[in-house]
Amino acid sequence: MTTEARPGAAPLVPRSDFDAERLADALAAELGSDLLERTADGHGVLCLRTSLAGYRRAAERLRQHGADRLDFLTFVDWRDHFTLTLQVYALGSRAVVRLKADLPRDGVEVPTVSDLWFGAGWEEREAYDLFGVRFAGHPDLRRILLPEAWHGHPLRKDYVDDVDISRPQYF
Amino acid sequence: MTPHDEKTRQPQAAVPPERLVPEEDRGAPDDVQDFLINVGPHHPGTHGVLRLVVHLDGEKVAGLDPRIGYMHRSLEKIVENRTYHQVIAFTDRTADYLAAMHNDWVYCLAAEKLLGITVPERAEYLRVITGEINRMTSHLLSLGALGLDSGATTYFLWCFAARERLVRLLEDICGARLTYVYMRLGGVIADAPPGWLERVDEVVHGVIAELPRHRALFHDNYIWHQRSRGISTLTPAEALRIGAQGPVLRAAGVKWDLRRDMPYSIYDRFEFDIPVGTTGDVYDRTEVRLQEIVESAKIIRQAVRDIPEGPILAKRVPRLPAPPPGEVYARLESPRGEIGCYLVSDGGIKPYRMKWRGASFHNVAMLPELAVGYTLSDLINIVGTLDPVMGDVDR
Numbered sequence: 001m002t003t004e005a006r007p008g009a010a011p012l013v014p015r016s017d018f019d020a021e022r023l024a025d026a027l028a029a030e031l032g033s034d035l036l037e038r039t040a041d042g043h044g045v046l047c048l049r050t051s052l053a054g055y056r057r058a059a060e061r062l063r064q065h066g067a068d069r070l071d072f073l074t075f076v077d078w079r080d081h082f083t084l085t086l087q088v089y090a091l092g093s094r095a096v097v098r099l100k101a102d103l104p105r106d107g108v109e110v111p112t113v114s115d116l117w118f119g120a121g122w123e124e125r126e127a128y129d130l131f132g133v134r135f136a137g138h139p140d141l142r143r144i145l146l147p148e149a150w151h152g153h154p155l156r157k158d159y160v161d162d163v164d165i166s167r168p169q170y171f
Numbered sequence: 172m173t174p175h176d177e178k179t180r181q182p183q184a185a186v187p188p189e190r191l192v193p194e195e196d197r198g199a200p201d202d203v204q205d206f207l208i209n210v211g212p213h214h215p216g217t218h219g220v221l222r223l224v225v226h227l228d229g230e231k232v233a234g235l236d237p238r239i240g241y242m243h244r245s246l247e248k249i250v251e252n253r254t255y256h257q258v259i260a261f262t263d264r265t266a267d268y269l270a271a272m273h274n275d276w277v278y279c280l281a282a283e284k285l286l287g288i289t290v291p292e293r294a295e296y297l298r299v300i301t302g303e304i305n306r307m308t309s310h311l312l313s314l315g316a317l318g319l320d321s322g323a324t325t326y327f328l329w330c331f332a333a334r335e336r337l338v339r340l341l342e343d344i345c346g347a348r349l350t351y352v353y354m355r356l357g358g359v360i361a362d363a364p365p366g367w368l369e370r371v372d373e374v375v376h377g378v379i380a381e382l383p384r385h386r387a388l389f390h391d392n393y394i395w396h397q398r399s400r401g402i403s404t405l406t407p408a409e410a411l412r413i414g415a416q417g418p419v420l421r422a423a424g425v426k427w428d429l430r431r432d433m434p435y436s437i438y439d440r441f442e443f444d445i446p447v448g449t450t451g452d453v454y455d456r457t458e459v460r461l462q463e464i465v466e467s468a469k470i471i472r473q474a475v476r477d478i479p480e481g482p483i484l485a486k487r488v489p490r491l492p493a494p495p496p497g498e499v500y501a502r503l504e505s506p507r508g509e510i511g512c513y514l515v516s517d518g519g520i521k522p523y524r525m526k527w528r529g530a531s532f533h534n535v536a537m538l539p540e541l542a543v544g545y546t547l548s549d550l551i552n553i554v555g556t557l558d559p560v561m562g563d564v565d566r
């Protein structure tokens with residue numbers, strides 16, 4: 001910075017030896033049959049699919065190995081099941097890991113990761129608000145974008161809007 | 172007048188306060204300082220419809236709960252009912268409308284990955300030039316609005332006068348001043364009009380030449396120093412813990428910019444610095460923004476110098492694209508931090524699912540971490556330096 005230099009304040013250039021492949025090997029050894037799939041998406045992202053039971057442990061290992069940066073946490077509604085998707089990377093590396101877990105559409109709670117990544121707190125609130133899946137252990141699970149009294153969870157594919165103010169769709 | 176006793180004509184003793192107010196309503200003496208107030212949702216200091224439930228201890232912020240969602244339009248649901256081309260008109264309005272170029276860009280990056288489209292060289296350069304001009308306008312607006320919040324109206328007007336010249340450049344190339352819809356899948360919609368590229372260099376550097384005057388008026392001003400130095404300081408470790416991003420992260424002293432560290436488009440071809448601060452306070456955040464304007468101008472000058480001739484739109488982009496089933500994620504450095512677009516295709520003509528990572532959403536999420544312990548008047552400046560755009564928070 002061109003203004004006055006304050007001593008002892010050299011910029012921190014993030015460096016990370018985060019190695020997604022090595023992490024995946026360690027996870028495979030630890031989780032065993034809970035690690036269901038391990039693929040690369042062709043754009044530099046390692047995709048790991050775990051069972052819902054192994055999701056929390058996989059997330060903990062990711063965090064311990066240095067994936068300190070949360071990209072997003074969300075669900076995809078496949079009509080017969082949801083897929084929980086969490087994407088993280090390590091600041092200072094270009095390795096990105098996308099962690100996925102399938103779960104039934106109703107009656108299941110997902111373990112929270114809001115204690116591992118600060119940003120996951122609000123992302124989980126948003127996912128709960130828009131999909132209706134509760135996160136077990138979340139300290140402050142309230143609706144975030146919609147009013148508390150809102151009926152339904154809009155991003156579910158079977159959501160029907162009671163208040164139809166939109167024009168007919170083109171497609 | 173002091174009441175008198177009717178019979179003795181002597182002044183009555185004043186009624187002690189404990190007899191006027193029933194004991195159960197008096198409260199503990201310490202509670203007198205406690206306040207719970209609402210800032211917003213309609214408040215000039217919150218830069219949109221952000222509502223902050225602030226628990227005040229005297230003048231200090233003791234607790235803070237941001238309430239968002241007043242402008243929620245469910246971008247993610249809308250795009251599930253639009254074709255891939257139609258989405259572009261929504262990303263720049265519904266998400267961060269002050270950096271519409273970047274929002275369109277990140278969506279196009281994701282959709283192009285999904286469709287396997289290669290963008291022509293000239294279009295990449297035009298994207299960089301318009302994107303960096305957009306970054307300059309966004310930073311100027313942010314700084315100007317911060318000046319307005321803290322009483323520097325002249326500075327606000329100067330910033331807007333400078334921004335106006337840059338906005339006119341964007342208007343000349345894409346016809347719009349705010350929501351540009353300039354990017355297309357596979358390139359951009361319009362080539363630079365004759366003489367535009369030369370004018371870009373002239374206007375951008377005209378703006379840069381004015382910045383010392385801005386600095387003298389506002390950034391080096393004694394009053395601003397008093398109000399911003401040491402307010403809301405952030406250490407690098409703390410910044411990483413709360414997932415700070417963009418100028419807030421860099422002001423805390425972490426040298427991280429996706430344009431250099433995870434390059435997208437053609438950013439690896441340009442020489443530019445990443446300004447960083449030392450304390451991460453309000454002052455450093457404005458300083459980083461001011462210097463990023465200069466760095467953007469450097470990139471623009473190199474891009475205008477190197478831009479090749481050629482097509483601006485990829486050939487054979489289908490009118491109704493139906494990408495194969497799959498998922499992609501694209502991220503880029505917007506003026507407010509890292510924005511991203513996660514696209515899932517099921518093979519149909521509409522995105523099956525889109526998840527938008529808004530930079531402002533995460534910035535507002537960390538507001539309690541930054542503002543607790545400072546005064547209410549500081550809170551307005553802290554919100555201003557996080558530069559939240561409610562369109563991006565609520566989507």
